[in-house]
Amino acid sequence: MTSLFAPVSIGPKRREMTFTSALTGFNNPTREIIKEAEKQFGADMRVSTILSIGSGRPALVAFDGPTPASNELLKGIVFDCERVARELATQLFNVDAYLRLNVDRGMENTEMSDWEGLGTIEGHTGTYLEIPAVTKAIDSSLQRLQDRVGSITLGQLSTLA
Helix, strand or coil, X not given: CCCCCCXXXXXXXXXXXXXXXXXXXXXXXHHHHHHHHHHHHCCCCEECCEEEECCCCCCCCXXXXXXXCHHHHHXXXXXXXXXXXXXXXXXXCCCCCEEEECCCCCCCCCXXXXXXXXXXXXXXXXXXXXXXXXXXXXXXXXXXXXXXXXXXXXXXXXXXX
């Protein structure tokens, strides 16, 4: 986000590329990371864990009540990280290596400027991490990382994602 992070320049001087923002449509870059990892490490590289960390589920938008301001509705659609998360959860449903952590509720009204008030964020995160299914998924992922067990290759992941 250009308002929070300075642009990053990479590459040799004559071919240097500057990246300023991936805001529109890339708030959840998990699919792009899988593709890039395959290019960098090869299709046969085995993967033990892909960790996707969300920032909380967005509030529901209902169309049967008052019409939301068009810019708010558009912002909600453009910045929807959950679309990619839902697609990947479906496509990688049987892949043990994929883990998505995302607070279920309570974060939908948190603004980017609220990062200084970590108490609310910590509270919702702590509650989320107490859910038995979440704890079990984290423990399983940690075990695969410790054992260095790669259950799927980057090529297989690219095909699925």
